[in-house]
Amino acid sequence: xLLSDIRNILDAKVLTGEDEAALSAIDIHMACxxxxxxxxxxxxKDQALLLSGLINQQVIRTAEMMDIxxxxxxxxxxxxxxxIELAKDRGIALIATEMPLYNACGILYDKGLRGKxx
Amino acid sequence: MIKHYEIxxxxxxxxxxASSDFKTVLKKLGVPxxxxxxxxxxxxxxxxxxxxxxxxxxxxxxxxxDRVVITFKDSGPGIKDIDLAMQEGYSTATDQIRELGxxxxxxxxxxxxxxxxxxxxxxxxxxTTVILTIKL
Ligand SMILES: Nc1ncnc2c1ncn2[C@@H]1O[C@H](COP(=O)(O)OP(=O)(O)OP(=O)(O)O)[C@@H](O)[C@H]1O
Ligand SMILES: [Mg+2]
Numbered sequence: 496x497l498l499s500d501i502r503n504i505l506d507a508k509v510l511t512g513e514d515e516a517a518l519s520a521i522d523i524h525m526a527c528x529x530x531x532x533x534x535x536x537x538x539x540k541d542q543a544l545l546l547s548g549l550i551n552q553q554v555i556r557t558a559e560m561m562d563i564x565x566x567x568x569x570x571x572x573x574x575x576x577x578x579i580e581l582a583k584d585r586g587i588a589l590i591a592t593e594m595p596l597y598n599a600c601g602i603l604y605d606k607g608l609r610g611k612x613x
Numbered sequence: 614m615i616k617h618y619e620i621x622x623x624x625x626x627x628x629x630x631a632s633s634d635f636k637t638v639l640k641k642l643g644v645p646x647x648x649x650x651x652x653x654x655x656x657x658x659x660x661x662x663x664x665x666x667x668x669x670x671x672x673x674x675x676x677x678x679d680r681v682v683i684t685f686k687d688s689g690p691g692i693k694d695i696d697l698a699m700q701e702g703y704s705t706a707t708d709q710i711r712e713l714g715x716x717x718x719x720x721x722x723x724x725x726x727x728x729x730x731x732x733x734x735x736x737x738x739x740x741t742t743v744i745l746t747i748k749l
Contacts, residue, residue, distance in 0.1 A: 533714070533720060533723075536657070537723055549713075551713060552627070554628075556628070556632070557714075558631075558655050559633060560632060560650070561650065566650075569712070585633075
């Protein structure tokens with residue numbers, strides 16, 4: 496699923512400045528919804544999107560270590576500027592939706608974006 | 614080649630800088646992506662542990678022709694019962710750490726999973742040394 500489609504489905508704002516073309520160039524194959532970075536680090540999959548209600552630097556660091564391409568913040572949370580700058584520097588796209596975590600994950604799942612089986 | 618890093622015990626926001634830098638080094642050397650990811654995850658878990666449990670320390674990451682060896686050393690409280698600490702879900706992290714997204718008790722089991730060898734030397738009240746080896 497293209498990040499541009501995910502942005503539309505979740506009615507999300509783009510925080511890292513990617514234009515339409517850049518968003519459509521990011522193809523997401525898997526997603527993981529989690530506030531615990533410890534659990535995210537146990538989830539290894541390619542081309543993944545992380546949905547999280549946590550907005551600190553370590554979310555970006557965790558994404559960086561896992562080669563996660565994009566992070567969606569939920570519940571209307573927006574991280575501080577230095578967190579957004581770190582993401583830009585590391586080539587991680589950030590979007591933000593008003594939806595709570597459960598709903599955001601549920602809607603994407605319904606549209607065909609799956610998580611890890613085990 | 615050896616990279617040396619100082620790990621601050623108070624600057625949680627910048628935690629992960631060593632792992633981030635070393636990942637860049639491995640990428641430049643052309644190490645395969647799946648190997649880099651294993652190194653990065655294990656190293657980042659260990660780096661976070663050095664910060665939140667060990668109150669800071671040092672990290673030396675050495676690249677050899679056939680393997681990567683990463684040593685984290687701290688002078689923190691040490692680990693009382695290593696077998697217990699290795700169990701999934703065991704954590705002494707405070708609520709403050711949990712609010713930051715850590716403290717699930719998954720770090721050490723995760724490090725074990727992503728490395729070819731993990732050695733822990735620890736002494737109560739003196740500190741902890743964790744040595745990770747990943748084959749290239
Ligand atoms: N460097 C260290 N110094 C002192 N104690 C440590 C150190 N590393 C780990 N421990 C102890 O071992 C426990 C388990 O560590 P582990 O990394 O598995 O989980 P965690 O750090 O508590 O949570 P998570 O890694 O999931 O965020 C810790 O809660 C802590 O009590
Ligand atoms: Mg840990």
